[in-house]
Amino acid sequence: MFIESFEQIKKDFDFTEKDENRIKELKPIMEKYKDEFVNRLYKFIFKLPNATKYLNNEEVVNRHREKLKEWYSDLFSGRYDEKYFEKLYKIGEKHDKLGIPTHYINATFNFIRRFFIEKINQEFGYSRERNLYVESLGKLLDINLDILTKSYIEEEITKYAGLSKLERKLLKVSNRFANFLDLILLMALIMMSFFVIGLFIYDIYEVLTGAVSIEEGIVKTLGSLLILWAVAELMGEEIKHLQGGNFPITAFISVALAAIIRKILIVSLSPKDSKTLLSYGAILLALGIVYYLITKKSKKEGIFEH
Numbered sequence: 257m258f259i260e261s262f263e264q265i266k267k268d269f270d271f272t273e274k275d276e277n278r279i280k281e282l283k284p285i286m287e288k289y290k291d292e293f294v295n296r297l298y299k300f301i302f303k304l305p306n307a308t309k310y311l312n313n314e315e316v317v318n319r320h321r322e323k324l325k326e327w328y329s330d331l332f333s334g335r336y337d338e339k340y341f342e343k344l345y346k347i348g349e350k351h352d353k354l355g356i357p358t359h360y361i362n363a364t365f366n367f368i369r370r371f372f373i374e375k376i377n378q379e380f381g382y383s384r385e386r387n388l389y390v391e392s393l394g395k396l397l398d399i400n401l402d403i404l405t406k407s408y409i410e411e412e413i414t415k416y417a418g419l420s421k422l423e424r425k426l427l428k429v430s431n432r433f434a435n436f437l438d439l440i441l442l443m444a445l446i447m448m449s450f451f452v453i454g455l456f457i458y459d460i461y462e463v464l465t466g467a468v469s470i471e472e473g474i475v476k477t478l479g480s481l482l483i484l485w486a487v488a489e490l491m492g493e494e495i496k497h498l499q500g501g502n503f504p505i506t507a508f509i510s511v512a513l514a515a516i517i518r519k520i521l522i523v524s525l526s527p528k529d530s531k532t533l534l535s536y537g538a539i540l541l542a543l544g545i546v547y548y549l550i551t552k553k554s555k556k557e558g559i560f561e562h
């Protein structure tokens with residue numbers, strides 16, 4: 257539901273009848289760029305990392321392209337009444353329900369603004385007229401963005417407002433605690449990486465002092481490097497998680513893979529340990545299958561060749 261009336265929203269953005277008339281003047285000029293708009297917008301949207309998670313098959317894409325054309329026509333219709341605002345709100349609600357990040361909507365609007373400025377510049381050159389068109393269309397685009405992202409904000413507010421005082425407090429405390437645990441994890445990983453660097457230096461020391469053969473020394477050093485790489489990966493993912501991203505389970509599997517590969521490298525040096533080598537091989541195969549299945553599933557959900 258709207259908090260402000262659509263007339264008030266127009267007033268807040270200083271969007272007057274003059275602006276409406278200017279946009280109506282733009283309508284016949286912009287009509288010829290509709291197809292180019294949708295094609296270029298789609299190129300832009302598909303560069304967003306997870307766009308294919310939402311626009312995940314040809315049918316949805318085609319429907320969306322048609323809807324974008326409709327939105328484009330409405331934008332230049334010159335009729336910005338209650339019906340227009342309600343339609344925008346519903347579009348916002350749909351994106352919100354699909355879980356499309358507001359960041360994507362904001363970024364896409366930035367592209368849309370640049371597209372329109374490019375076309376107005378092409379048509380009117382650098383003139384006073386051009387400035388007035390850019391100004392009026394800019395206001396309308398900002399109103400669009402405001403309404404499209406309104407339902408996102410309202411949903412957050414209603415979710416939060418629906419909680420009791422105690423629940424809100426509990427939510428805050430548990431959030432802080434979860435962040436604290438994440439920080440401890442990160443610190444533990446930093447400590448861990450120092451140990452692995454120590455192990456790496458020790459491996460080199462053993463080769464230099466002749467405590468182990470060169471062949472064994474090189475294999476052990478490579479194994480430590482592998483573990484160091486896995487710890488760095490884990491740290492990178494944990495940092496992303498602290499910044500609000502998801503933690504991929506595959507990060508843990510890569511660490512386990514690195515550890516097993518290191519073991520295999522070491523055991524492979526002694527021909528007597530063939531049974532141990534076989535069991536490590538079986539673990540490696542199992543981990544590899546799990547890793548493959550998880551990445552295949554996330555690819556299916558996230559990547560759609562267009």
Ligand code: HEM
Binds near residue numbers: 306347350356361
């Ligand atoms: C910011 C400019 C955008 C505009 C103007 C726009 C416009 C629309 C419109 C008009 C609809 C139909 C809503 C309805 O059925 O009620 C829609 C649906 C949808 N939009 Fe967008 N969209 C935009 C950005 C995006 C982005 C960035 C994504 C994804 C990365 C996206 C994904 C979708 C999807 C998946 C649907 C549902 C399609 C279906 O199954 O019918 N949109 N959009």
